[in-house]
Amino acid sequence: MIELYQERESLLHKMNARVKIFFTLVFILCVNLLPSRSWPAYILFFTLLASFFILSQLSIRTILLRSLISLPFILAAIPLLFTEPAPYLITLHVKSVTFTISQPGLIRFIAITIKSWLSLLAAILLTCTTRFEDLLAALRQLGLPKIFVSILSLMWRYLSLIVEEAKCLVRSRDSRSASGVNQRRPNGSLWWRAGVTGRMVGNLFLRSLDRSERVYAAMVSRGYSGEPLQVNVRQMSFQESLILIGMILFCMLIMVFSYLIH
Amino acid sequence: MIDIQDLTFNYPDGRCALEQINMQIKPGEKVALIGPNGAGKSTLLLHFNGILQGKGRVKINDLEISKKNLPSIRSLIGMVFQNPDDQLFSLTVAEDVAFGPACQGVEKELIEEKIQNALHAVQLEGYEERNPYHLSGGEKKRASIATVLSMSPEYLVLDEPTSGLDPRSRRELIALLRSLPQTLILATHDLAMVEELADRVIVLKNGRIVADGKKENILSDEKLLFENDLL
Amino acid sequence: MLTGKLFMHIPDGFLNVPVSIVLWVVSVAVIAIALRKTGKQLGEKEIPLMGILAAAIFAGQMLNFSVTGGTSGHLLGAALATILLGPWAAVLVMTSVVSIQALLFQDGGLITLGANLFNMAVVGVFVSYAILFLLKKLFKNERVGLFVGSVLAAWCSIVLASLACALELAASGTSPANIAIPAMGSIHALIGLGEALITLGAVSFVFAARKDLLLADQKMGRTSKGILIGGSMITLILAVLSPLASSHPDGLEWVAEQKGFLSVARDSFYNIIPDYVFPGISNEAAATIVAGIIGAAVVFAVALGVARTRKKSA
Numbered sequence: 001m002i003e004l005y006q007e008r009e010s011l012l013h014k015m016n017a018r019v020k021i022f023f024t025l026v027f028i029l030c031v032n033l034l035p036s037r038s039w040p041a042y043i044l045f046f047t048l049l050a051s052f053f054i055l056s057q058l059s060i061r062t063i064l065l066r067s068l069i070s071l072p073f074i075l076a077a078i079p080l081l082f083t084e085p086a087p088y089l090i091t092l093h094v095k096s097v098t099f100t101i102s103q104p105g106l107i108r109f110i111a112i113t114i115k116s117w118l119s120l121l122a123a124i125l126l127t128c129t130t131r132f133e134d135l136l137a138a139l140r141q142l143g144l145p146k147i148f149v150s151i152l153s154l155m156w157r158y159l160s161l162i163v164e165e166a167k168c169l170v171r172s173r174d175s176r177s178a179s180g181v182n183q184r185r186p187n188g189s190l191w192w193r194a195g196v197t198g199r200m201v202g203n204l205f206l207r208s209l210d211r212s213e214r215v216y217a218a219m220v221s222r223g224y225s226g227e228p229l230q231v232n233v234r235q236m237s238f239q240e241s242l243i244l245i246g247m248i249l250f251c252m253l254i255m256v257f258s259y260l261i262h
Numbered sequence: 263m264i265d266i267q268d269l270t271f272n273y274p275d276g277r278c279a280l281e282q283i284n285m286q287i288k289p290g291e292k293v294a295l296i297g298p299n300g301a302g303k304s305t306l307l308l309h310f311n312g313i314l315q316g317k318g319r320v321k322i323n324d325l326e327i328s329k330k331n332l333p334s335i336r337s338l339i340g341m342v343f344q345n346p347d348d349q350l351f352s353l354t355v356a357e358d359v360a361f362g363p364a365c366q367g368v369e370k371e372l373i374e375e376k377i378q379n380a381l382h383a384v385q386l387e388g389y390e391e392r393n394p395y396h397l398s399g400g401e402k403k404r405a406s407i408a409t410v411l412s413m414s415p416e417y418l419v420l421d422e423p424t425s426g427l428d429p430r431s432r433r434e435l436i437a438l439l440r441s442l443p444q445t446l447i448l449a450t451h452d453l454a455m456v457e458e459l460a461d462r463v464i465v466l467k468n469g470r471i472v473a474d475g476k477k478e479n480i481l482s483d484e485k486l487l488f489e490n491d492l493l
Numbered sequence: 494m495l496t497g498k499l500f501m502h503i504p505d506g507f508l509n510v511p512v513s514i515v516l517w518v519v520s521v522a523v524i525a526i527a528l529r530k531t532g533k534q535l536g537e538k539e540i541p542l543m544g545i546l547a548a549a550i551f552a553g554q555m556l557n558f559s560v561t562g563g564t565s566g567h568l569l570g571a572a573l574a575t576i577l578l579g580p581w582a583a584v585l586v587m588t589s590v591v592s593i594q595a596l597l598f599q600d601g602g603l604i605t606l607g608a609n610l611f612n613m614a615v616v617g618v619f620v621s622y623a624i625l626f627l628l629k630k631l632f633k634n635e636r637v638g639l640f641v642g643s644v645l646a647a648w649c650s651i652v653l654a655s656l657a658c659a660l661e662l663a664a665s666g667t668s669p670a671n672i673a674i675p676a677m678g679s680i681h682a683l684i685g686l687g688e689a690l691i692t693l694g695a696v697s698f699v700f701a702a703r704k705d706l707l708l709a710d711q712k713m714g715r716t717s718k719g720i721l722i723g724g725s726m727i728t729l730i731l732a733v734l735s736p737l738a739s740s741h742p743d744g745l746e747w748v749a750e751q752k753g754f755l756s757v758a759r760d761s762f763y764n765i766i767p768d769y770v771f772p773g774i775s776n777e778a779a780a781t782i783v784a785g786i787i788g789a790a791v792v793f794a795v796a797l798g799v800a801r802t803r804k805k806s807a
Contacts, residue, residue, distance in 0.1 A: 032604055054792065116505055156353065209542070
C-alpha cells in the first residue's frame with residue numbers, strides 16, 4: 001500500500017484539513033513571490049516549516065529523503081548560471097570554450113533551489129499529516145466538483161490493487177526473461193521488449209476495464225443511479241479559522257518585509 | 263417470491279447462456295445453485311436484480327423487472343459478488359456499508375444505526391474506519407455481506423461465497439450464513455457447504471436446469487453429480 | 494527509479510507566478526468544459542470506468558518499463574486514455590492522475606499544477622484526439638487507422654507536451670529557450686518512442702480481446718469539433734513557436750520585456766528604505782543574521798515544548 005500518511009497524535013494531524021490545504025497553498029505562493037535575494041525570508045519560512053515538522057512528530061529522515069525527489073529537475077535551471085549578465089564570479093576554460101558563472105546567475109539558481117525545496121517540504125508536510133479521505137472531503141468543501149470526488153475516491157481505492165497486479169505481471173515477465181548463453185542480443189530486441197511491455201500494459205488496462213464493469217455491477221446492485229459518491233464533511237471551528245488567518249498574515253508579513261528590505 | 267419463467271439469455275457474441283429457465287423460490291428457502299464452470303450460474307444470478315435482462319419473465323415479489331421497478335427490486339435482492347474487492351469500492355468499511363442505504367435515500371441518523379447493525383451481524387464491530395485494502399480475505403467477505411445487509415434485503419444472493427477462503431474463514435462464513443434470516447440463494451461448487459446450508463438444490467448445465475429437488479436427494483445421486491461434472 | 498522518468502512534472506519554484514496563474518486559468522477552463530461535456534454524455538457506467546482507469550494509468554506511470562539496457566521508459570497514458578475513453582473523459586482522468594501525483598507524491602508542484610495539467614491533461618489529450626481522428630479518416634481499414642493513429646498520437650502527445658513544458662520554463666526565465674526547447678524536445682522525442690511502442694502494444698492487446706471497447710462509436714464517433722480545432726491549434730502553435738523561440742538567446746521577445754518590467758518594479762520598491770542601517774553593513778546582511786537568530790530560537794523553543802509535553806504524557 002502506498003502509505004504516505006504517517007499516523008501520529010500531533011496537533012497538526014488533528015487540524016482541520018481545509019486549514020492545512022489553504023495554508024500550504026498560501027505558503028508556497030508567498031515563497032514563490034519572494035525576490036531572489038530574500039535570504040532572511042527564506043530562513044523565517046524555513047523556521048516556520050521546521051517548527052511544524054517538530055510539532056507533527058514526523059520522522060525527519062523520511063521527510064528529508066522524500067524532499068530529494070525533485071532534485072533532478074534542478075538540471076533545467078543550470079544554464080542560468082552561465083547565461084545571466086555580469087558580474088562574473090568564476091571563469092572556466094574548457095578546450096576552446098569559455099564558461100563564465102555570473103553572480104546574478106548563481107543567486108537565481110540558488111534561489112530557485114531554495115524556493116523549490118521549501119515548497120516541496122510544505123507539500124510533504126501536508127501529505128504526511130492528512131489522511132486521504134480527509135483531504136478529499138476538504139477539497140470537496142473548497143469547491144471540488146462531485147464527479148472528481150468520485151473519480152479520485154475510486155482511483156485511490158483501487159490504485160494499490162492495480163499496482164500489485166502490475167508487479168505480478170512484471171515478476172512473471174522477469175522470471176521468463178532468462179537470457180540464453182549464446183545470445184547475441186540478451187533479452188531480445190528493443191522492439192520485442194517494448195512490445196512485451198505494451199502487452200503487459202494492455203493486460204493491466206483490460207483487467208482494469210473488466211474490474212470497472214464488475215464494480216459498476218456491484219454499485220448498481222446497491223441502488224447506484226449515477227449520483228457521485230458522498231463524503232463526510234467536517235466543520236471548521238472558530239479556533240481553527242483564527243489559526244489559519246494568523247498563519248496567512250504571518251506569511252504575508254514576511255513577504256512584505258522582504259520586499260521592503262531590498 | 264422469486265418467479266422466473268422461460269428465461270432465455272444469449273451472450274453478445276450470440277452464444278446461448280441460459281435456455282428456458284423456469285424456477286420459483288419461496289421466501290425462507292435456502293437454495294443452492296450448483297453446476298460446472300460455464301454452466302451459467304453467475305449469469306442467472308445477474309438476472310435476479312436486472313443487471314442482465316433476457317427473454318422471458320422474471321418477477322421478484324410480483325414486481326416485474328422494468329426500469330420503474332429496479333430500485334425496489336434492488337432493495338429486495340442483496341447481491342454478494344464473488345470477488346469482495348469489487349464490492350468494497352469505498353475508502354472505509356463504514357462508507358461501503360452506508361452506500362446502499364444512502365442510495366435508498368435513508369436519513370443520516372438511521373444510516374448510522376444500519377451500519378452498526380450490519381457490522382454486528384457479520385461480527386465486524388469496530389471496523390468502521392478500516393481501509394478495505396488492509397482486510398484479510400475472510401474479513402473482506404464478511405464486510406461485503408455487511409454492505410448488502412444494511413439495505414435490509416429479503417433475499418440474499420451469493421456467487422461462490424466460499425471461493426478463495428481459508429478453512430477457518432470458510433467455517434465462519436458458513437456459520438454466519440446459517441444465522442441470517444433472509445431467503446438464501448447460493449451459486450457454488452462447494453458441495454460440503456451445500457450439505458450444511460441448503461435445503462433445496464438446483465443443478466445447472468449448459469444453461470439449462472437439469473435437476474431441481476431436495477438437497478438430500480440430489481446430493482446422494484452420485485450418477486447425476488458425476489454426469490454434471492460435479493464429482 | 495528516476496532514470497528516464499518523464500521530465501514533465503514541473504516542481505514549484507521553476508515557473509514564475511504569472512506564468513503559473515495563466516496556465517491555471519486555461520486548465521480550469523478546459524476542465525470545466527470537460528465536466529459539462531461528460532455530464533451530458535455520461536452514462537452511469539462512466540464513473541467507475543474513469544476512476545479505475547485513472548488508477549491503471551497512475552499505476553502505469555509508477556512502473557518502470559525496462560525498454561533499453563540502462564534506461565527505462567515510463568508511460569504518460571494520455572493517448573491511451575483518449576483511445577479508451579474519448580477526449581473529454583480522458584481530460585478528467587488525466588487531471589485526476591496528475592493532480593494526485595502533485596498533491597500526494599510531490600511529483601510536480603502545487604502552484605505549477607496548472608501548467609502540468611495543461612501539458613499533460615490538455616495538450617496530451619487534445620493532440621492525441623486530433624491525430625487519432627485524422628488517421629481514422631485517412632485509413633479506410635479501421636484496424637490500421639487505429640494502430641497507426643495510436644503510435645503517432647502517443648509519440649506526438651509526449652513531444653508536444655514537453656515542448657509546452659520547455660516554453661513555460663523559458664517564459665519564466667528559468668531555462669533559456671535556446672537550450673530548454675531543443676533539450677526537452679530531443680529527450681522526449683526519444684522517450685516518446687517508448688510511449689508509442691507501449692501504447693501500440695496495449696491497444697493491440699485490448700483490440701484482440703475486446704474489440705468492442707475500441708471501435709465503439711460513442712467514444713470516437715461524435716466528433717468533438719472543439720477538441721479538433723484546439724488540438725490542431727496547439728500542435729501548430731507549439732511546432733511554430735518552439736524553433737522560433739530557440740533561435741532567440743533571450744527566449745521569447747515579450748519575456749525580455751517582462752524581465753525589464755520586473756526589474757523596474759523591483760527597483761522602485763528598493764528605493765523606499767535607505768540602503769544602510771549601520772555604516773558599512775547593508776540591510777540585507779543584518780536582516781539575514783537577525784532572521785537566523787530568531788529562527789534558531791523558535792525552533793529550539795518548539796522542540797523543547799514538544800519534548801516536555803511528550804514527557805508529561807509518557
